Amino acid sequence: MDFIKTHKKIALVTGAALVVMLVVIVFAVLQGGKTEPGTAPIVEDTGFQTILPSGKTIKDLGGWERISPLNTAPVFAYADKIDDVSISISQQPLPFTGNIDEQVGQLAAAYSATNTLDASGTKVYIGTSAKGPQSTIFSKKDLLVLIKSQAKINNESWTRYISSLQ
Numbered sequence: 001m002d003f004i005k006t007h008k009k010i011a012l013v014t015g016a017a018l019v020v021m022l023v024v025i026v027f028a029v030l031q032g033g034k035t036e037p038g039t040a041p042i043v044e045d046t047g048f049q050t051i052l053p054s055g056k057t058i059k060d061l062g063g064w065e066r067i068s069p070l071n072t073a074p075v076f077a078y079a080d081k082i083d084d085v086s087i088s089i090s091q092q093p094l095p096f097t098g099n100i101d102e103q104v105g106q107l108a109a110a111y112s113a114t115n116t117l118d119a120s121g122t123k124v125y126i127g128t129s130a131k132g133p134q135s136t137i138f139s140k141k142d143l144l145v146l147i148k149s150q151a152k153i154n155n156e157s158w159t160r161y162i163s164s165l166q
Contacts, residue, residue, distance in 0.1 A: 023161055042063035043064045044058055053164045062079060064077070074092060077089060086149070091144070100125060104123075113135055115127070119162035126161075133148065
């Protein structure tokens, strides 16, 4: 009986630590990491499999910019536009295992990204600030993807863009 209670406590503490770590990573990504925009070196290869909008190369998008501090797990971003609204797309290998949908949902809830939409089978969580910019959080092809927009984008455009990521 004590053995089961101990394992439950360990699992609970480990899960809580994982959520805290993810919140810190997402906060760093949403805040632009430790570098000012445009000051980090631009790279073409992240060292892990990434996704891009159909028909575009990373060269078309200006290259990858590492937005996470060098002593942490790599998070890379590029800039693009949806309906003439500037967006920043960051990607990193999934930082967790297990029930990915549940964990992405918990992470999204921590950032008030509670509206959802389906982008060709990808569950996307969207949060909208009072001033209009939006943040999306989702998992696709073993990546944790965050997109930050400079203004509000309609759901159809979000769906079309996210569905095009390959």
